[in-house]
Amino acid sequence: QLQLQESGPGLVRPSETLSLTCTVSGGSISSTTYYWGWLRQPPGKGLEWIGSIHYRGTTYYTPSLKTRVTISVDTSKNQFSLKLSSVTAADMAMYFCARHPFTPGTSRNWFDPWGQGTLVIVPS
């Protein structure tokens, strides 16, 4: 059974870079048919997709965060990572990683399963 687990600092100061890692177990991140995504949810608010990566390195990012986001993959560790630069209080959220069955140009595009999430606090 595929499982994903987020890890990283729970507190990031304003203007610094948020760094999180997602470890995949029970399956290989080097599958040609899947992307791997990051999503977030501010406290009491809705869900937002941040971006996704294929193990070969192809990335897609949401337009509003594109200039600050980098997603990378480490196939040797079965992990993928998120870096978000110049954080502000608006970036405080629960961050989730998820498998992203995604074939561009087709209907194959959803997130399943999800990790349990990790809360990142940005003190004001």
Next chain:
Amino acid sequence: QSVLTQPPSASGTPGQRVTVFCSGSNSNIGSNTVNWYRQLPGTAPKLFIYNNNQRPSGVPDRFSGSKSGTSASLAISGLQSEDEADYYCAAWDDSLNGFYVFGTGTKVTVL
């Protein structure tokens, strides 16, 4: 940047049918399939419907999805107390080089 609109709340009594609506535009729902996620309090979202009306393994057939034009809906029949949760629609949006967008979310309450 939610561009899919959902009512903030919906409710029903046990056994009733409840429908959650999701409104989008030509660049998202009008051009792509819709997925639905359920989020129980304090937990991660879970995929409940994909490709407009397909249920992943383990999702009860009380849940059904549909799409028409630029709108979609999720119907829950035979409402049960454990269905009380937040429900989010989602779709790919073809504008701005493409991005995945979620709805604003609907809290379903079982009265």
